[in-house]
Amino acid sequence: MMRAYLVTVALCALAFSLASASDPSPLQDFCVALKDSSDSAVFVNGKVCKDPKLAKADDFYFGGLNIAGNTENLQGSNVTTVNVDQIPGLNTLENRLFTKVLNKGDVFVFPVGLIHFQFNVGKTNAIAIAGLSSQNAGVITIANAVFGSNPPINPDVLTKAFQLDKNVVQYLQKKF
Structure with a gap:
């Protein structure tokens, strides 16, 4: 029994030592960006951090991609920017459950490295679009x-x- 345990631990250590492809970790575990600042504020990635106890699902959410933008311009197109200014939770990550029911055109981000899940609560098929922040993303x-x-x-x-x-x-x- 002890021998099998030691072999398992040794194999895990070997596997971890051989795995070298990864993105760097964020500087801290959690920092939902705020627009306001103060002298005593903590900055991560150039943004002021919200008190982690005040974080909510809406910090990881953006609604409105189903609304067409104005394309009456020279390029005939419109870009809807969705970044940390629209989704403050993009700044860093946290290991806490946030849930939200999404509708057509809504976006919810899963910060890097967090276990996450999706579940279709509707009666029709759903489409998910994944934007991954790694050059070597996997599932x-x-x-x-x-x-x-x-x-x-x-x-x-x-x-x-x-x-x-x-x-x-x-x-x-x-x-x-």
Whole structure:
């Protein structure tokens, strides 16, 4: 048992040491941008940080991409800018649950590195547009990566990490 645990830890350490492709981490874990400043304000990426306890889902939300802009110009086009000024939560990230029901033309951002999910609560198909901030972006399905890894992660490790019954862990490993 202890030997299997040590082998698992050694393999994880080896895997982490071989993985070198990533984007740099933000300077701090959380900073929703504010437009106002004060002498004692904390600045991250040139923006003043909101008190993290006051952050809300709307800090990660923008509505209105379904509204056509004025195209009566020389270029015949219109650009709707959506950046940190419209979505203050783009400034950095936080590991806290924010939820919002979106409608046609709405945008919700998932800051870099956060586990996130989408769920269609409607009765029709939905379209999602992903804008990724990495030159080497990828998708990792958490459940598949944890319970469907090859070689499998020792069930004892998963039982302790997720505080689940070992039978549940083994069931999930078979499912993935």
